[in-house]
Amino acid sequence: MRRVLIAEDEPALLECFCEIVAGLGHECVRAQDGHEALALARAQAPDLIITDWMMPGHTGTELIHLLRQEPALTRVPVILLSAARPPQADQQAAWRFLSKPVALDSFENAVREALELVDQLSAPLSHRAQPDAEVSPLALVREAMLSWVAHEIKSPLAAATMANQLALRGLDNQDEPAALKRRITVVARQLARMDELVTSILDAARLQEARLELDLEPLDLSQLVQQIVEYWRELHPEYELSIRDGQHLVVEADRERLRQVLDNLISNAIKYGGPSKTVAVGIQATDSDVSISVTDRGKGIPPAELHHIFDRFHRVAGQGGRGHGLGLYIAAALARLHGGSLTVESEVNYGSTFTLRIPRRAAS
Numbered sequence: 001m002r003r004v005l006i007a008e009d010e011p012a013l014l015e016c017f018c019e020i021v022a023g024l025g026h027e028c029v030r031a032q033d034g035h036e037a038l039a040l041a042r043a044q045a046p047d048l049i050i051t052d053w054m055m056p057g058h059t060g061t062e063l064i065h066l067l068r069q070e071p072a073l074t075r076v077p078v079i080l081l082s083a084a085r086p087p088q089a090d091q092q093a094a095w096r097f098l099s100k101p102v103a104l105d106s107f108e109n110a111v112r113e114a115l116e117l118v119d120q121l122s123a124p125l126s127h128r129a130q131p132d133a134e135v136s137p138l139a140l141v142r143e144a145m146l147s148w149v150a151h152e153i154k155s156p157l158a159a160a161t162m163a164n165q166l167a168l169r170g171l172d173n174q175d176e177p178a179a180l181k182r183r184i185t186v187v188a189r190q191l192a193r194m195d196e197l198v199t200s201i202l203d204a205a206r207l208q209e210a211r212l213e214l215d216l217e218p219l220d221l222s223q224l225v226q227q228i229v230e231y232w233r234e235l236h237p238e239y240e241l242s243i244r245d246g247q248h249l250v251v252e253a254d255r256e257r258l259r260q261v262l263d264n265l266i267s268n269a270i271k272y273g274g275p276s277k278t279v280a281v282g283i284q285a286t287d288s289d290v291s292i293s294v295t296d297r298g299k300g301i302p303p304a305e306l307h308h309i310f311d312r313f314h315r316v317a318g319q320g321g322r323g324h325g326l327g328l329y330i331a332a333a334l335a336r337l338h339g340g341s342l343t344v345e346s347e348v349n350y351g352s353t354f355t356l357r358i359p360r361r362a363a364s
C-alpha cells in the first residue's frame with residue numbers, strides 16, 4: 001500500500017479521487033488547497049502527489065516548485081490536473097498532466113504508472129523515512145499543527161456535508177419534516193464542533209505565545225461550580241454528579257476561563273468515565289489556595305501516559321471518546337496563568353481525579 005496525497009479544492013471531486021485511489025488499494029491523504037498540500041506533503045511523506053492546478057493558496061505549479069526545494073520530496077512524482085490548460089512549461093513541471101474532466105481509466109492508469117515508477121526508485125528514496133530532517137523545529141510545529149487541524153476539521157466537515165446532501169435530497173423527495181429536522185440538526189452539531197475546535201486552536205496558540213490575558217474579578221467559587229454542575233446535569237441526566245462543598249468561597253479569578261477548565265474536566269470525566277456514570281466534584285480551601293477536584297470511576301490513565309496527557313494533541317490510544325487532545329493542554333496553561341496548577345492522579349480500571357488548584361487572591 002502506498003500513500004497518495006490529493007490536493008483538490010472541490011470536496012466532491014476530492015472524495016471521488018480518494019475513492020478511486022482507495023479502490024486501487026492505496027491510502028489517501030486529502031488536501032483542499034496548496035498550503036495544506038505542502039504541509040501534509042512535509043508531514044506525511046507521500047509516495048505520489050495528485051494536484052489540481054487552480055487552487056487557493058499555492059497553485060499546482062507553485063506547489064511542484066516548492067516540493068522540489070524539499071530534499072525529502074524532490075523525487076515524488078506529481079500528477080497535475082486542470083480544467084483550464086496551463087502553459088506548456090507548467091505542464092512539464094509535473095510528471096504527468098491530465099486535463100479535466102478526467103476519464104476514470106486514464107486517472108487510474110496514471111496513478112498505477114506513477115506508483116510503479118516509485119517502486120523502481122524506492123531504494124534511493126529510502127531517506128524519506130525522515131521527511132522533516134532539514135526543517136526547523138518551529139516550522140515543524142507549524143506544519144504538524146496545520147496537518148493536524150486539517151485532519152480534525154475534516155470529519156465534522158464531511159459529516160455536515162453528507163447530512164446536508166441527505167437533507168437536500170429529502171427535500172426533493174418530500175421526506176417527513178422530522179427526518180429533515182434530524183439531518184439539519186446533524187449539520188448544526190457538526191458546525192458547533194468545528195467552532196469549538198477553532199476556538200480551542202486559537203486559545204492554544206494564544207497561550208503558547210503568552211498572548212492570553214485573564215479577566216480577573218472576585219467571584220463566588222461555590223456558586224460558579226454549582227452552576228457548572230447544573231449545566232452538566234441537564235446535559236447528561238443519566239449521570240450522577242455530586243458536589244462536595246459547603247463553604248462560601250470567594251476567589252479572584254477569571255470566571256469564563258475557570259468555567260472552561262472545569263467544563264473540560266467534567267466533560268472528560270463523562271467521556272472517559274466508563275460505565276459507573278458517577279462524577280464527584282469537590283471544593284477544598286486553605287488560607288491561601290482553593291482546590292477543585294473532579295473524580296470519575298472510569299477507565300483511568302496508564303502510568304506511562306500520565307506525563308503526556310497535558311501535551312498538545314495528546315490522546316490516550318484506544319480510549320474512544322470524541323476529542324482533539326487540546327482540552328487539558330489549555331486547562332493546565334490556564335491554571336498556571338492563574339498562578340496555580342492542574343494535577344492528576346489515576347489508576348487504571350479504577351478512575352481518575354483531576355485537581356485544579358489556584359490561589360485565592362491573584363498575585364499582583
Ligand SMILES: Nc1ncnc2c1ncn2[C@@H]1O[C@H](COP(=O)(O)OP(=O)(O)O)[C@@H](O)[C@H]1O
Nearest residue numbers: 268269272300309315316323324325326327328
Ligand atoms: N477523566 C479521564 N479519564 C481517562 N482518561 C482521560 C481523562 N481525562 C483525560 N483523559 C485522557 O487525556 C486525553 C487528553 O484530554 P483532553 O486534552 O481533554 O482531550 P480530549 O478531551 O479532546 O480527548 C484524552 O484524550 C484521554 O485520553
Ligand SMILES: [Mg+2]
Nearest residue numbers: 264268323327
Ligand atoms: Mg477534553
